[in-house]
Amino acid sequence: MTGTRKRLERTLWLSALTTMILTAPSAMAQSSVENFFRGQTVKIVVASGPSGGFDTFARLLARHLGRFVPGNPTFVVQNMPGAGGLRAAGYIAKVAPRDGLTIGAVQGGMVKAPLLGLTGADYDSTTLRWIGNLNSEVHVCVAWHTSGLKTIKEAMQKELIVGASAGADSELAPLTFNSLLGTKFKVIPGYQDGPRILLAMQRAEVVGRCGWSWSSVMSQHPEWVKEKTISTLMQWPTKHANLPNLPLAQEIAQSDDDRQAIEFLFGHLVMSRSYVLPPDVPVERLEALRNGFDAMVKDQAVKADFVKANHELAPSSGAEVQARVNRIYGTPKHIVEKALQAIAGAKR
Template sequence: MRILKSSGIAGAIVIAGLAASPLFISGSARAQDAVEQFYRSKNNIDLIIGFTVGGGYDAYARLVARYMGDQIPGKPKLIPKNMTGAGSRIAAAYIHGVAPKDGTAIGIVDQSISLEQALGDSGVKFDTRQLIYIGNPIADNNVVTTWHTSPVKTIDDARKIEVALGATGFNTSSQYPQVLNTMAGTKFKIILGYPGGNEINLAMENGEVAGRGSNSWASWKATRPDWIRDKKMNVIAQIGLKRAADLPDVPLLTDLATNEVDREAMRLLSAPTAIGRPFFTTPGVPPDRVKALRSAFDATMKLPAFLDDAKKLNLDINPVSGEELQKIVADIIDAPQPVKERLGSVLALIEREKSK
């Protein structure tokens, strides 16, 4: 006990030596061991993808899955599984309420689900704040596009000519065209029900629809670089908080507002672009496993091999941490009520039109 009475530098050295001794094994080390033992016993983590194979969400999910498992203590494999339907709400609901709440299930779904909850959408039957966010590999603007044979090649054209845009459900793919119709005077006809982006792309090529209501600019560059190179599609609007560097002449959604209330509503609609391609796990996962999953995601984003693969696949990487995503989701849901009411009244027109 006398040793604890040492003072000054000598005392600090003695105390530091004690802290480094086996008697002072840190709680974090024990937690690391527990996490490693848990994931070694489980072997696999299900990665539930809310959209069909081959689209932007799927591409990012499968790329992350190839590398992230090795960064988790115990090195479990991430097994991609596509669970489509209702604009990815089925997958989100599964992760929230059905999947094991132990860190063996991860989801990736549409970035707009938190906004849908904020606006009181009855189809979102759970609180997205309860999901535990792990990270997002790409914060990027979304875009509204038309096929090169469409008579609508600009926003001004869309104000004069009615064309059909494909959408997967009540998400960004239908929300953006509806907001443009109501707040910017366009004449888009929204066609709901496509299971995924690939099916809308095929419908564009076949002339079934004239364009696509939403896709991230990064996903277009990754999945259809030839369309961009060969000018087979027109980017007529972008959704984000600032213009993409390589789309300097394409107007932001907020540029098209005609009054301040609509501009703020458009800004709220644009906020989920920071959510991007969100990876999350179930409510109730123990904190040590949450920390391990988030740390593994962050480490994956810096791996040279991961970044090389992303470059080969034309997938941009601009990550957002799980902690940041958790705050963004909360901020969206807690947005000012008048702004939510204005945006909600516009988006309700989608459901009203569908029920006719």
């Protein structure tokens, strides 16, 4: 009996020792991450000006994420508009410190920008470290009421002047649809960001915008929809639940290659409210931010805040976003070439 008891005690002791050995590194890493983030300020660099959809989503993130990250750091927003989002994307990819204290809130289109040869997109999106995505977006083309256009078929018969930011979806989308669908959008690039395009519509400088997220339409100017100040012409890359009868761009396309080119150019919209770190950020800090993000989007108070702000919340994890980025980079070459031909008129 005594021998049996000793063997049992020895087994339990060895089991406890093994558990301590296995869990010690994890505990030490957690403590290290918590010590690093405690008292720190994490900067969220937003690739647009104040008041746009990217800005308001980033401010909601900044309001809540610190509660879910070890050490409870403070999050602040810094706007960095320019070059259709490429200025901020390039900063995150090439300039920002790689310590986990600088996060990018960049347009999803910046993922494929290097594949399109856009000026300033000299980076590899697969090397960036994705934290997570707050919403899957549906984009639309809209026409100002003075244009006289109410359907996408009419935009195939009559010119519609649309404002755009060079290199952004607001330029790439109308050029793509002109090439692949036969629309007659006249693109006026040069606007710094989305809010300035909306101001240009109000000033009658342009009479439309092609490449505006439906969630932003409904959070920024729901009265324009209600009062029919704008007509919504088409949607992509997926159908929005609240727009069941609005034509989908891929349904209008005449060939499978055309549909694939549209999906290559705009499939990133399912990760269009994504947050990203520079390359080579220490793995334990990336994981802390990813885990904090995943916990945050499940929190009931956070969900309520999004509802109050009239913003949709349809999140995906950092690992899911990273996998989608890798798939975009695996697009067949002939589809990429077709997409390049479609946007040949864009400033690149």
